[in-house]
Amino acid sequence: MDTLSRYAAYADRIEAVSPSYAAWARSLDPALVALLDEVAEQQRQPELFFAVARRLGADPSDPGALRAIGREARPALVTALASATVQANDPRRLGPVVPLFAALAERASRPLGLVDAGGAAGLCSIPDRVTLDHRVAERDGLVRLHTAADDPSIRLVVAASGAVPAPARAPIRVGARVLLDPNPIDLSADGAFDRLVEAVPPEALDRIALMREAARATLAVPPVRIRGTLPGDLDRALDALPDDVEPVVLTTGTLVYVPGAERQRFVDRVRERGVHWIALERTGILRGVAGTLPDDVDAADPDAFATASIDGTAVAVSDPFGTRVRWFRDPNL
Missing domain, CATH: 3.40.50 (Rossmann fold)
Known part of the structure; x- marks a missing residue:
């Protein structure tokens, strides 16, 4: 499953629980896909990407915030994502x-x-x-x-x-x-x-x-x-x-x-x-x-x-x- 398909499936799965995360998942454009391609496959999962983006200041209530931070803080986002771990600890x-x-x-x-x-x-x-x-x-x-x-x-x-x-x-x-x-x-x-x-x-x-x-x-x-x-x-x-x-x-x-x-x-x-x-x-x-x-x-x-x-x-x-x-x-x- 390619990155766009993976995020589309995630959006369908999460929408009932989190419309904001579904909107972020559907906001992927070629620039964000290219960004994700710079890190290892296991680092591309939506929850991890979104957590790192939030840590760097992206507001999940803004559907365009993910694209914006991808443009404005790309090096920091790639660096943080490469070493981040999911720690939701449910x-x-x-x-x-x-x-x-x-x-x-x-x-x-x-x-x-x-x-x-x-x-x-x-x-x-x-x-x-x-x-x-x-x-x-x-x-x-x-x-x-x-x-x-x-x-x-x-x-x-x-x-x-x-x-x-x-x-x-x-x-x-x-x-x-x-x-x-x-x-x-x-x-x-x-x-x-x-x-x-x-x-x-x-x-x-x-x-x-x-x-x-x-x-x-x-x-x-x-x-x-x-x-x-x-x-x-x-x-x-x-x-x-x-x-x-x-x-x-x-x-x-x-x-x-x-x-x-x-x-x-x-x-x-x-x-x-x-x-x-x-x-x-x-x-x-x-x-x-x-x-x-x-x-x-x-x-x-x-x-x-x-x-x-x-x-x-x-x-x-x-x-x-x-x-x-x-x-x-x-x-x-």
Whole structure:
């Protein structure tokens, strides 16, 4: 898919949520396409481009602002885009993975030691501080799968179908948290939260409010921040965990930004270290995980955009943000 087609598809997908981002995506002209062609393919995604443009002063309420900043600040835009990472760090992605943490915590004799790989500010480093409800079509009301161990916390409601897991029998225990990211965000720093939401469409007020709640919960149990990338710095992050925890690596929308060969090196290294791995990653990008999917899963289906897996085995698929989940394996088994 070429750049114009990619942005047109993004505009169609995002318009109901963010008319301003849809207008920006449709504003691409030959000069902006040429600008994007100057950076690596994985750096051309709309959310990343728009976040960098906003950081440099483009106003998303102005449909012409993207073209203007492309003309007026082209060198700065290309330089920033070449090294930028998407750091929207959406805590809704905890919805499909909290039951996996609960299943792992129930089997473990020690508290979990969490390495949040590519975790930006660590808003997904708090599975223990999530109260999770499933709305199941075949049942009346909500099914509570996990109750946050402590406050501050967040509450997530997921529309669920299929083999919905049983509720957790005890709260998740997390004994240590390490955040590994090329540009980890310290939420206690001035302006850090504003930087974090640069990639979020400005109309997404509910999403920003949830991120703010997750930021409060994260600040209550701040992770150790390590600047680094996958797979090269995985060992350093794991070695930062204390000895009295059960190590588990979490990736949520991270591995799509890791080139294919390096991605497999990460998977291989997780196995070599003998640690657990919980993931919510784009369906199909992990060959081993994809091989465990049911035959009827279609990666082109928006509700199968992402695959939730534990230790390399797929257990569910979801929409990009983890708000609609189809379960097909019980993570407790």
